[in-house]
Amino acid sequence: MRPALSAALCCLAFSSCTPQADVIISGGMVWTGLSSGAPQKGDVALASGKILAVGDAAQVARYRGPKTESIQADGGLVLPGFTDGHTHFVDGGFQLASVNLRDARTPQEFIHRIKEYAKTLKPGEWIIGGDWDHTLWRGQPLPRHEWIDSVTPNNPAFLSRLDGHEALANAAAMRAAGVTKDTPTPPGGEILRDARTGEPLGIFKDRALDAVGRAIPEPSPEQRDSALARALAFAASLGVTATAHMSASWADLASYRRLERAGRRSTPGVLSPRP
Structure with missing residues (x-):
């Protein structure tokens, strides 16, 4: 050749x-x-x-x-592409459709945003998420349920602080969960109470979050799928191409599988099951 x-x-x-x-x-x-x-x-x-x-x-x-x-x-x-090594991805998807309190810079703005969001809901629908940060407020007071009871008369609210370790429950949420002044504080948690009456102030921390959280209805598969799709789109918009989903439930895994079968899952992820 x-x-x-x-x-x-x-x-x-x-x-x-x-x-x-x-x-x-x-x-x-x-x-x-x-x-x-x-x-x-x-x-x-x-x-x-x-x-x-x-x-x-x-x-x-x-x-x-x-x-x-x-x-x-x-x-x-x-x-x-960026990889986020610690997410609560489906929860984040629900938060994207909920009230945004992260940059509410005063208690008045905090209350106003909750009031306006409650107007968009049907009676009985829960208000969750929020991601408030009281360190932005002068004096850094923690919110109390009385702040929001009058603007959420028909909707239980359980609004998380941005770190996920504490949340504010309104009176309707505590009633739905059966929480009273006689509710014991669980080990590893804290329920803030009025020093004089012993009544809960609405702030629940760490292990005590379950005292109210267990009363929140489980989302339907359709609601969970919508939250996951919303989170995937938001992650993609920021250049996040892979995630690790911490404390994932079996329902979360089922949602990932449904979206993958439908060709709607755009971001690969590693799921760490909830213990």
Whole structure:
């Protein structure tokens, strides 16, 4: 075989073995996630959601095929997908549709937001989530159930602090859970009480959260699937491409499987079952 022909056949064979990219991102400042080194000007080739190659335009061009989509980064920062190693993913999906109290900067704003959200609900529907942060308020007072009882007369409310270790229950929620001044404080938990009467103030911490949480109706499979889909879309919008879901229930796992079968699960995850 002539050397020239042999070389040509080798080139053809090598070309046919080179995977073709679904997408090539060009003209960006690429940071690969290494612990050292600043972003470098370059291109990135992707296929089936994975990175094929990173390099200059000439190095990446070999992965371009007739169906490859081209994206111009125009000097923007190009990063690998983020992985969140500790999430409560389905709970987060429910929170996205609930009242947002995270940046309520005064008790008055806290109460107003709950009032307006309660107007959107049917009587008896629970108000959960919230993620309030009392350290934003002057003097940092913890909220009490009396703050919100008048604006949530028809809806039990159990509103979590942003760290997930304490929550505020309104009077309707405590009634639904059968909580009274005689309710014992469980080991590993705390129920804040009026120093004079012993009545619960509405704040439940750690293991005491179950005293009210057990009264909250379980969401339907459809509600759980909607929450998961909402969380997946939100994560994708932030560049999060993989998660670890902590304390996942069997119902959560079933929701992941339903969305995967329907082709609606966009983010891979590792589930850590609830003990």
